Amino acid sequence: MQTPAPIPPHAGSGPFADAVADAAAALRPLFEPTPLQRNALLSDRYGADIWLKREDLTPVRSYKLRGALTAMRKALALRPGARFVCASAGNHAQGMAYACREFGAQGTIFMPVTTPQQKIQKTRMFGGDSVHIELFGDYFDQSLRAAQAMAQDSGSVFLSPFDNAEVITGQATVGHEILDQGPPPDLVVLPVGGGGLSAGMARLLSERAPATRFALVEPAGGASLHAALAAGQPVTLPTVDNFVDGAAVARIGDLPFATLSRFVPADLVLAPEDRVCATMLEMLNVEGIVLEPAGALAIDALAELAARGQLSGRQVVCVCSGGNFDFQRLPEVRERAQRHAGVKKYFILRLPQRPGALREFLNLLGPDDDIARFEYLKKSARNFGSVLIGIETTHPANLAALNDRLRQAGLDWRDITGDVVLSEFLI
Template structure:
């Protein structure tokens, strides 16, 4: 809904903390603070006092709303009636759409043609008549170039998802809330990192208001742009990115966020594998009833590594759950990847002799808890042998090891392709 909350021209507060406090105050008429909740399951597991900051419970189910509202509010104070443009395939698009409708501004959102309809529809729902969605290109970079070109040609304000001081300021309001909600400042805060806007704002505020709090930064293993930038001493573009953790898999960290985060070292980073993140998502859904997108589960998943490093026991820890915009059509993929990580699902290429009884011989090698989840002939035309793709599900990783031993003893010609990225993507 359109409101009359467009503010007067702002004055610069004396400190970053004061600016964040003012930004947080301005957000309060728009949505309530997100909960800071103690999690008994994780606390018991790690012998620590684990709290979850539930940014998945904002009106758009992610923290991105904070930066979009703050940056748009400041832009409209300087340029009343300004139009806005952004490029995003997810949470930033929904945040900008919500902000446009709230402030009565007009915006254009560029999305890749490949964006799932669920995300497009949610963006339209939040923006209503205030936004226009343009589907351009197969990849985000194509949409980004189109958005930047439109902003330059039309004089619209380009609303960056992370490389903007007002966006960083808005994201820092989550840290202001944490410090207001916590009885004492936490010993450790665990933050997901994508483009870096959230981490830049939160770490800066904690440095001013709670300098004793330690920080752990978490990037998906397949999109560790901050890790690469720290190694190089400056932002670099990753040659390839695994887009599964789509809310944090960024090929290049923002210049402004990197300037704020360059004081950290590789020891402050955790790089969890994507398949393990899936296991964390399923546990949070099935045990705690918390719906998290892959990026939203990063901080919780990193507790596994931090616990092994001895950084959790006896400490008060806050994990920032950055978003819950999960498309349940992806649930089978999440379950599959979680099973692979747990070692209870494997894929084999098996070469079977083309004679009666050959398949029965293989089936007799399966254990009582082994189940065939996939069976497909890949080549039937060979005179003597045929190749078969077989997926096996079981109840314990030790069952797979035992099956491997039986296959070897029986002289079977087989190959485990579960970890072969090229073959897995092509065949499975």
């Protein structure tokens, strides 16, 4: 597969680059540029010069702060004393809360009732008395509609997380800092959710570093840009896997798509959610870097980009977009990472109801196989009973060998590891 085409070049800087430079200057009294750090582990692994732009180290641990501060500053210059409304279950809420407190503005943040308490508490911490949190609806779309209705009825400023020109300008300050911190990279790897960050970066670098190329990464269960590129216009995905909650967006923003439409589906990487979990664990355990799922997308894409021949010998910047990770989710992350690695599987085993049957099954396990889950699903059967069994091991080949031994023993079993419905219901 060919390397993604660069954005069509423009000479020198340009009006958008000038606006981004102004936005970056306005941010400097509030927080320092985030670090651009070379990562030896990834550089050695892929034979490239790989750098991490650490947006997980902003005051609110994500790049969303940039867009919120930029858009609010511009809005208050036009309408002093304006009130603000947004809808968010995560990073944008915290960015707007921080901006309200910084500028002395008042804001209302709509969040789904199902939002984890950790995110609600952090938003309150950043906003203090400057924000009011309204819990409304079970899903984000319900919160969004309520926020937009309130903004219209009250005359407040609705602050979109990505479909706003000033927000896009603010997010592009990530690229402004990258260019100030070193030479223009050969390749920038960007996560894509609603498209504000990627659109801003693409516009900026088209003016300041037209030779830089891009790889855009979406979660496989929320690939709204991929769908829009295939259709030629933004479309709404019928379902979204919300695990990568910072980037799982059902519909790419209209304004971002105006810039991102120049890409083609082959320019994108679709990151499976379970693989993202493995990337998160490696960065935590090996590098000591805490990333949320969306924050790990750019790093997760490197293996696929290497397989396409797009990394070797190049200078690559991965934007780590956020580190707001709730450690209560760590068991789920570990579980999904193990499934991706092929070292954990779940079976429904049909065992005969007689003495010694369970012992016979246990004797089929290998020396590195461990039972992580055992539960009778039906205890009233006279001749056979169904058992849910989770097996952990050290290498995928061990589970393949176990399958062979089960087959040779004539046992009746079903692997439900990849069955979404049964897994969610039983596990």
